[in-house]
Amino acid sequence: MNKEFKISSYSHIKNQTVSVNGNVLFTDDSEDFTTFIKAAYKFLDTGYSKFFKMDNLSKLAFLAADVLLKQEDLNEDENNIALIFSNKASSLDTDRKHQATIKNDAEYFPSPAIFVYTLPNICLGEISIKHKLYSENSFFIFDRFNPEHLQLYANSLLRSEKSEKVLCGWVDIEENIYEAFLYLVESNGEIEHNTEEIIRLYKIL
């Protein structure tokens, strides 16, 4: 019989609110993403100065992952938690910033500090560095949240024992429109790992 897995915890960042398992941790009335995420970072006592050099997609993904992973009893040296993330806009939020540095010859000044973030999977690298995840990172693009894809892929990684746990979800940002929903899949947990439950959790806030 195929082994079944569970969802053990989940987080949301949207509408100026950070929540874990449906409970609001932080909320702010700032409509500007940069201001909001900085306030959330401080309130949540994140204590990771590399955060400030990240682009907006990485800040969003990093904080949504951090509020979940810091609840876990993680090993200091290494952990095997795969990151399977997805979104619609890829890294377009930062791509447009790089494009602005090359759009006219008179002000041509591309910057490596911006360019390195013109890949969606960089946010997975940021999370892996902080939490010592020497595990799989995969970033998929869909035009909407696709629970079936994430569920199948997470099951495959867990059943083949390539990963002990899988952190899945959706992290999307374009300027001040943003949404993060992440959930942790593993052997133990209270919530069934099926598409109906994933959709229910996705819509909970």
Added chain:
Amino acid sequence: METENGIVKMTKTFLSYNNIFSSLGLDSETVIENMLQGKTGLKKYEDTSLLPVPFCASRVSSETVNEQFNKIAGASKFTKLEKMLIASLNEVVKASNISLNEKVGLIISTTKGNIDVLEKNSGFPESRAYLSELGKTIQNFFGFKNEAIVLSNACISGVLAISVAKRFISEGKYDHVFITSGDLVSKFILSGFNSFQALSDEPCKPYDKNRVGINLGEVAASVLVTSEENKLSTEAIEILGDSTCNDANHISGPSRTGEGLYRSIKAALNEANLTASQIDYISAHGTATLFNDEMEAIAFNRLGMEKVPLNSLKGYFGHTLGASGLLETIVGMHFMERNVLFYSKGFSDLGVSKEINVIKENESKKLHIFLKTASGFGGCNSAVIFKKQTTNLK
């Protein structure tokens, strides 16, 4: 994954029909013949509309792309990248002769897709820059029943796409998966790599002590991944093991211990139930930057693979980003069929601190098993091990 008497039975998965659409030819056979003649697709360009300084790259001209595409469909509605992907995938879909039903998947592997539509005179709406739009365009052109899965995972995308296809087949979601991969040499990409001072205006020299930096390349490469043994081409290979591991170290620099690459290869060997000495050949990443090449040499040494013949194909195609891993796997499968260890273009004197066996001249050798590796920004690494199909053990 099927079960038989309670024991998990892994589905075998194979790479079969394939196409390479590149500066070295518009189908895999032509590309291999041109490589055997010692040709490279790299050329020096002085084109200030792309980069203020000269650069060396492997490009496919718009004229060539349009000429090929016009044989299939009207050209006006599609971007250059879309035309390349469609022309490439079309060859594989035709050769495979598979009806595109619910059990057939489509994966598109790219780092930047149609990023060139952000240019103000691109002639296409900016909405074309969304990768899901690229996915829909390819899906609708061929009439795939399933939504395209777009994978964008930096320079390991092409190798990782093979793993993703394998997983969806073993989960029973699909019987067949078509992968098409591609990226363009755009102003966006050139300006970014140049800001890292990583680009060379001379042909690159992977693993060589006189290395000059990297070259970019554009290509579309496509393959059929299938579980059905009656759908195999003569050069087909079986996927024996695969793994992807992060360095957990730095977003733009490889690990100094080659940690993620080391772990990826080790896990892939484990799944394949093989030891390092059973690998006949490594198709490595070899971007020709000191940090990358050094990191790979360290990882291969930690695994005891320093004697295994290896090459980098960047001296033929440049670094083709999201397509590179798939392109290089396809080239690898053709040289496996021909039993040729193919030389690493641009290499003469070892320029890494650990011993590795870079192939300097073509050599005939019976080849059975090869390892493909890739590493990329974000600290990602991927390794897949392939075996020549048993009916093809020449």
